[in-house]
Amino acid sequence: MSDKKVVRASHVMKSDFAEVEGLMTIAEALEVARERRTRVLIVKKRHADDEYGLVLLSDIAKQVIAKNRSPERVNVYEIMTKPVISVRPEMDVRYCARLFENVGISVAPVIGADSVEGVLSYNDIVLDGLL
Numbered sequence: 001m002s003d004k005k006v007v008r009a010s011h012v013m014k015s016d017f018a019e020v021e022g023l024m025t026i027a028e029a030l031e032v033a034r035e036r037r038t039r040v041l042i043v044k045k046r047h048a049d050d051e052y053g054l055v056l057l058s059d060i061a062k063q064v065i066a067k068n069r070s071p072e073r074v075n076v077y078e079i080m081t082k083p084v085i086s087v088r089p090e091m092d093v094r095y096c097a098r099l100f101e102n103v104g105i106s107v108a109p110v111i112g113a114d115s116v117e118g119v120l121s122y123n124d125i126v127l128d129g130l131l
């Protein structure tokens with residue numbers, strides 16, 4: 001049996017994310033991202049039976065800027081990914097990396113007890129998970 005310590009998602013996740021409303025404009029969401037100095041925006045649930053959404057700055061670049069759309073006229077819900085693929089705080093980062101590869105994502109919210117606790121990326125797994 002291996003004595004290797006299991007590194008969990010909660011050990012390496014980052015808390016540099018912001019929550020926004022789906023009805024916000026991209027311009028408003030970008031202000032929140034600038035204020036919080038984050039590249040990850042979690043879209044809040046509208047009600048108990050709703051799911052979280054996700055917007056990355058790369059989504060804004062691809063779906064707003066590259067298409068010459070006005071950030072003041074595009075709402076967050078129009079470009080968000082929803083529902084998000086998430087990981088549990090207690091999940092082993094090796095399985096997080098496999099999940100990311102299998103579904104083609106590079107960032108996922110860490111959701112525990114029905115709230116977002118942090119955000120996990122490949123960078124976090126590699127830089128902090130291999131200690």
